[in-house]
Amino acid sequence: MSPGEPRSRSGLLAGLRVVELSSYVATPLCGLTLAQLGADVLRVEPLGGAADRTRWPLADSGTSLYWSGLNKGKRAVAVDMESAEDRRRVADLIVRGGPCAVVSNSDRYPEFGYAELSARRRDVIHVLLEGRAGGGAGVDYTVQAATGFPMITGAPDSASPVNHVLPAWDIAAGLYLAVGLLAAERERLCTGRGREIRLALEDVALATAGNLGYLAEAQVTSHRRTKSGNDVFGTYGRDFVTADGERVMLVILTKRHWEKLLAATGLTAAFEGLADALDTDFSSESQRYEHRELISTLLARWFGVTPYAKAAEVLDRHRILWERYRSFEELGRDGGAALRESDLFAVVDQPGVGPHLAPKSPIVVDGARLEPGPAPEVGQHNPELLPGPHVTRSPADERGAGAA
């Protein structure tokens, strides 16, 4: 196989070459998402491996489970990023062979920028992630702080911001990058020309706050959002504890859900009386939100005297929207027994980790998903993609030197 040709793959994106100059979450997730749909994704790292190769959580061997998870099924080369010769060889990989897209979170090296690459080949697609539009630094946690959500997350009686642990902006950014890349790929197929795509992590968060109405609300109304614990805003939803201590989340979106919930919990007569006494109509979503404390008080009594198994049976029978809280520990218990039921997962034998259940793409195409492959080792694909004397030290040498 010649270096410029994609690996033979199936999937919607078979034949698409992607070179990732990436790190952390968003850009590797972009590449992973494309790889899981059949693209040939090559991650370029400095000798010894990228900085995020050691990111927690780790397996007992020290192998990063985080890195392994975000780089499944990619190829990897390691080069001396301070060597102009090595950088040129990577740029050659980009511009030779089949059409290629670059995914990057750094504009440090001009050889990998859109200006130089598109001058060498006009159909290059170049996708760059920035912290802030225009080039300022930013990571998920700083963007969270800048954009309002931590101030309305957590218990109502707490004044402190509560960050979400899920790197939600990184996830969204990685997927927006893939959207931008594939939109440019569509145009390239029609016109033969490439594009430069830029995305700022902060813009992703601000655009989302705008799309969901938070920013319009702050501009055109006098309403101020406050923390409301696990209450769902503007409709009825909350968490409850059963008699035997299980925690469940309950959501009532429609009049039909509400009537079924009352039937399920034996509270129909109680709420008829309350509706009369308060001159309100609980079948209205906004009235349920208005009276959420009252509703929760009565429901909490029902859950508090109902064992989990009974509550689950009753809620399911009435087709109520609810879920039990589960921990990661529970999901991974007994070798991931709870995950094995799902077609989403398949066993991957990852060096340094061993066989474990890893996700395929959540995107199902005509009923099928590609199988996941292990993440590559540092420089694993140097021999096939960058043969010759130019990379003077092998990755294995470099790792040995680093450890010595």
Added chain:
Amino acid sequence: MSPGEPRSRSGLLAGLRVVELSSYVATPLCGLTLAQLGADVLRVEPLGGAADRTRWPLADSGTSLYWSGLNKGKRAVAVDMESAEDRRRVADLIVRGGPCAVVSNSDRYPEFGYAELSARRRDVIHVLLEGRAGGGAGVDYTVQAATGFPMITGAPDSASPVNHVLPAWDIAAGLYLAVGLLAAERERLCTGRGREIRLALEDVALATAGNLGYLAEAQVTSHRRTKSGNDVFGTYGRDFVTADGERVMLVILTKRHWEKLLAATGLTAAFEGLADALDTDFSSESQRYEHRELISTLLARWFGVTPYAKAAEVLDRHRILWERYRSFEELGRDGGAALRESDLFAVVDQPGVGPHLAPKSPIVVDGARLEPGPAPEVGQHNPELLPGPHVTRSPADERGAGAA
């Protein structure tokens, strides 16, 4: 303009027609994301408007700011979904004219399913969102509960789960839907055939937990994740309060960041002494995580005696990664003055809301973004897309009747 032809638009996706049979967040966000890149997106609603037309937050007029935000720049038709004739007319819109993709979160009507549509036209792309793979119900809040993150969010001393307010799984799902659709569009351009794409909200959450290493950690290590407040896992990051009560988030990812932070806060000598005394090396990321309480104690003292303006100046001068917490109220204050600085926002004059700053796409293509347009009113585009006698009641009649 004939009904089957896309509106003349610029953007990467000009010429792509998308019909949305959608509601709530994920499927409308998929359509919005495509519309913001130039696709012609048509949202189909029942007479009187979709259920999410009234979703909070609301403008003083009662117009949903949430709905307006997620449906900017789309067209909308309203039909009697219980009428087979009306459904056929919508299906005709899908299969006639230029290539079309369908985005849906319901398999209720066979006329809009992949089987019937692809039998009528083989290049139809059909993208369906489900709650759980295989068809079970689920919304962002129930999927959150099922997949581990609320159990590790919030203060360490709290046993209760903390849901994230941001509908992060809806956002990710909407973007995954767009990725799947565009990947299928790429194949359609190459082969002329369509595809059926399915995505389950629960799979999005489980795949993400897997991609980030949480599920592998639970399978192959004995380490158990616990709540850690606003501490960043596996590296050093936390929130602090300045002498004058401002709250800031600080993140230290690299050895260089760490050294600059010590220089900025005058703590270099203190940590040299501590490193000797504890026989540790704070230049190691894992050691900083290990000793995060100690580091935070000393940094909290510095922030506690330093006014915000001084802290900001010092941190910026040393190029430390940090951010001040802002509320939505602050972002929207004075007509969104803080937003006006950004090219992300432009004024949209939304009926029922008035002029306000609304986001364009976070995706910037060759330095430019398309301008945002207002969200459509119920049935606004019936006259141009579904002319004739079949839709017997006009949307305006229906709204009047609903209010009467």
